[in-house]
Amino acid sequence: MKKMLQWIKDHVSYFKTIFIFSVVVIVFRELLSISKTISFEQLGAIFQDLAIWKIVLMFLIGLIAVSPMIGYDVILNKILKQKPKKIFLIESSWMINTINNIAGFGGLVSIGLRSEFYGKEKDGKMVVRALSKILIFLMSGLSIYSLIAFFIVMFGHTNDYLQQYWIWLIGGGLYFPVVIVASLIKKDEYIGDIDHSTRAGLILTSFLEWTGVLGSFILIGMLMGVKMNPVQIIPLFIAASVIGIVSMIPGELGSFDIMMIVGLSTLGIDREVVVVWILLYRLFYYIIPFMIGAIFFVKNLSHSLNTRYSGIPRELTTELAHKFVVFLMYFSGIMIVLSATIPEAFSQFSWLKKFNPLSFHLITQLPAILLGFLLLIMGRGIAARVKRAYLPTIGLILITLVYTFFKDFSWGVIVFLSLLLVIIIFSKRELFREQLVYSWEMITIDGIIFLALTILYIVIGVYNLPTFPHHKRHFISFFLFPSEKIWFSGFIGICLVTLFSYLFIRYLEGKKHTIGTPLDEERALNLLTTYGGNTDSQLIFLKDKDMYIYTDQNNEDTVLLQFKTLNNKCVVMGDPSGKKEDFSAAVEQFINEADQWGYLPVFYEASEEVVMFLHEFGYDFIKMGEEAHVDLPNFTLSGKKMKSERAVMNRFTKENYRFEVFSPPFSNELMQELKQVSDEWLGSRKEKGFSLGFFSESYLQRGKIAVAKNQEDRIVAFANIMPTYTKEEGTIDLMRYSKEAPSGVMDYLFISLFNYMNDEGFTYFNLGMAPLSNVGTSKKSFIQERIAYLVYEFGSRFYSFRGLRDYKEKYASEWVSRYTLYSRNSFIAYVMVVLLILDNAPIEKQKKMHGVRRILRNRYQR
Structure with a gap:
């Protein structure tokens, strides 16, 4: 059960997306259903017979009838102890309630939408408790009217047709007293924990809501000139509404309409008049308020998107408008092609002849x-x-x-x-x-x-x-x-x-040919130890990428590139490794060989040095983020800025925590202990790789491992030190901690690593990249960077970009830009999609798709 709850919690964003999409589908479907019952020719004839003042009055009645439902949202925000702007509250409430009127499902849709609009900044349990109070009182107004209608049917002067619905009316009427008693007796957080003013407010709001529903129907009929007795109409309308709610039919379509047509006909009202009556009721109570709500939705959505994405949606809209003008220019070229398909058109219309050379x-x-x-x-x-x-x-x-x-x-x-x-x-x-x-x-x-x-x-x-x-x-x-x-x-x-x-x-x-070769560990290690590497070189030993080795004129391996192929994109991870003098020749050879076999290289997280000579090969580039470097010789905990870090180190020292560095080979006992820490850190998440290591014993055995031990000599956190095959730069890969690790353990481990690597003679420590740091935020940025920023923003559910930047900022003494370079023959959107796929899919998918298309891993598990 716990695993299921954790899985649901981890995938809550997907459920929200599915819910919103489902609501859109339901609303669209019901609008289509309603539109089938509305004849625009019939509406035109109806409006011709109605005075303008009556139409205006019907319009106002519909708006007034919907207005009481805003009370639900006022009370909900009061329970949640938040004060949204009045205009936002009114617009959001109107939108939620009019969507619910169309979608139906007993008010469940409105509860889900209210959770999405008002519950984002609050604790999930608190939101559920507040919504449960709203939900149980949604139908109290209908229940009160059901009791009234029951007494009218049983003790009033109604016809025999209405008598048959007494069971539905008493059933609906019992809901209100049951809810009142339950809310008074129960003491739980979901139903009973509610004060008298809130209870009274919810009951009044529901009563006014159903007064508006019933009143709008009756008033529209009166404005049509229908001769009726409201005492006869009320039981019929309430019974039809109860049946519609119980059936959970969206908008109460079908059952409500049929029952009202038959019932009103038995009251002596002409069937054609009843159909027009229901038509006008649907129009002024459902359709027009919903259209106003849709306007509010578009307004809020456009404002939200432009605020969230730095005005990019508006810029894209402008760009699309420009593309449309270009499309019109191309239209003349398309006419030439169409002249071979429908030549008679060019014969009949003289203006088309001019486009047919x-x-x-x-x-x-x-x-x-x-x-x-x-x-x-x-x-x-x-x-x-x-x-x-x-x-x-x-x-x-x-x-x-x-x-x-x-x-x-x-x-x-x-x-x-x-x-x-x-x-x-x-x-x-x-x-x-x-x-x-x-x-x-x-x-x-x-x-x-x-x-x-x-x-x-x-x-x-x-x-x-x-x-x-x-x-x-x-x-x-x-x-x-x-x-x-x-x-x-x-x-x-x-x-x-x-x-x-x-x-x-x-x-x-033909027979598919791929470039590069699978990993040859001995060959790769020999090249790295001879000519050096960088902070990404060690990732080749994850065995999830292919390698491409450049051999010089002396038949000696000098440059190593690690990459993965998806579709026609060969995504190279990081800078080349090896002899820097041969980088340009190696990259040129790689690009030419890839081009020969129909592939387009993409260089991911490349340095400015690589950007310079790849630009000569016709590659475009976009900035992907900035890499944080710590100046080790000058790193210190003194000063006001590092006050909290000093406190962390003092606390861990006082509590007898120890920092140790182990060298390979590692014992099975140590690996099992590290595996336990890693599994606790992962939880329900899946291991990912490509641009970052995953827990692999063979991979970890290739470098030192730094650990933090508690007073009982148990490892509570560890980080594997990545060999960079140089004394200039040091870094780590996996950094994981167990559930019993105290807060601040990451700071403790980082600071200890800084001191250790400084003693080892390293110049600086590479904290890794902060993705999208200062990318595409300026209006003067390349449109590619603006689009890339937008694509990755939609992928933000995988990772918190701003939080990583803020964390590394306190240690970084320098930020170094990293770029992605791609061929001009590639669509930038597809390049970004490939990077997202490679960087975000669990490694289990690679095993299932071995030899076909390995979908690879997430970069930023730090």
Whole structure:
């Protein structure tokens, strides 16, 4: 049970997302249901018969009827002891209540939304207790009216139809006294712990809410001129509402409408009048208030997003508007392509003729569709510069030439295709790639083009169906085909093209070849010990990445790169290791070999030095964060700034805690003790890696381990010291502590490590990177950095970026920028998605997908 609760707690953000998404789906679905019951022509006729003042009055009645529900939110915030701004409270409350009116489910939707809007800054149990008090009193108003309606039915003058619903009315009426008694008797925190003023406020709010619901229905009927007796209407309306609530049907649709139509008809009201009455009630009580709530939602959402993401959403909207203008410019180019698909349009409309410089007619539909789409497919191979695309493309163009010559001779088309053929023949040297790696960027572009053309063709086919009304045939007659058989032959062509597309892509891909080699521990270690490394070099021994080794003219290994491949991206972790003089040559060789096999390198967390020479290779870069360095010779605990750190060290010394450093090899007993500490630190989380180590005995056996021991000589925290193969820079990788470790143990371990490494002769200590520190915050920043910041902000549920920066700030004497570099042929959004995947997936997924696509690990478990 504890594990289940912990799992739910760890994944609460996912449940919130699912809840919000579910509410959106439910609301959208119910709006569609309501819209089916509303005829706009009928509404137009109704409003023509109603005086303007009556329509305005109905509008005001609907708004006033919804207003009492704001009282729930006022009371909730009073219980939570928080005072939100009045405008925020009113807008949020209106939005929550109008959404709940549409979605229904007995008020459960409103409870979930209130938790999301008002409970973020409060303890979860406190919010649940407050919401439980609201929930139990939501239906008290309906229950009071049920009792009133019961007495009207049993002792008043009602017809026989209403008599049958006495059981529902008494059932609904019993809810209120039961809730009152329970709240008075029970002494628990969820129902009984409520003062008299709060109880009275909730009951009054619920009563006013249902007075508004009932009153709006009756008043709208009166304004319509319906002759009725309200005493007869009240029991029917309340009984229909109780049945709708019990069934938990969203918006009480269906059961409420049917019961009201039948019931009001038995009271002598014309059925058509009843339908109009319910229609106006739905419009003024549900739809219009909801639309106002939607306006509040958009307002708050846009303000929240712009505040949270430093105005990026507004900038992106402006950028999209600019892209739309560019799209209109490209529209003229698209017209040329459409002239081959719907040539009659260019004949009928003179303004379209100006966009048709080339007449291209292929008279038989099946070959035309086949050749047109196949040229697009071959175009992908040529665009990707794949050798295998050369001969098939030439063959297809020759077939098209022959077909055009015999079937639809046109000098313009012959010259155009001949010129295209000559260009491809003489461009053979440009096709240098050995395989196609079908990237997400390619899939996106091809998918848009193929989907758009296919949908257009299907729409034309539907338009040509005999059953399709052609009352506007004079306007879009160019969509008409000579016969359905001709269109169907073209559709078969599209199906064949789909199959051929798959086969041709597979042909271009060939037998998949990857670059680099699996880890050769001896070879990698020899290179690092000979030429040195950096703070990321040791990560190669995690065995979750491939290695690429550059060999110089003397056939000696001098440079090591560690990377992982996902889709067409080879993500290199950190700076190259080894002989610095060969870095440029090694990186150039790696880029060229990757390009030959269709891959695009991405250099992750690279230094400014790497940025400088990679920029010469046409790479764009974005800043990913800043790395904290501690000046070890000058580090001191003296001074006001380090007062709290001094206190930590004094406390641990007084309590007889000890700092020790063990050297490998380590005993099984020590490894088991470290494993226990690591497991306690992880809890329900999963191990992650790629840019940070995970608990692996073979990995930990490669370096020293620093531990903190308590008075009983038990290890309560540890950190593995990463070999950097240099005396200049020291750092650690895993830093974990057990449940019994006291607060401040991380500071104790860090300060002890600073002193230890200073004694060992290191110049500075690398505390690691603070991701997104000072990235994309300025309006003058590159748009790529602004987008990257936005992507990572959406991934903030994985990690608290600002907290890490603040923690390292107290020790750091210098901040060094780190960058991600990527090819200009990559979409920045896809680059960031690849980094998120590689940096955030648990290592268990790697084991399941070994040899296919290893989805890798999280960087920042510090």
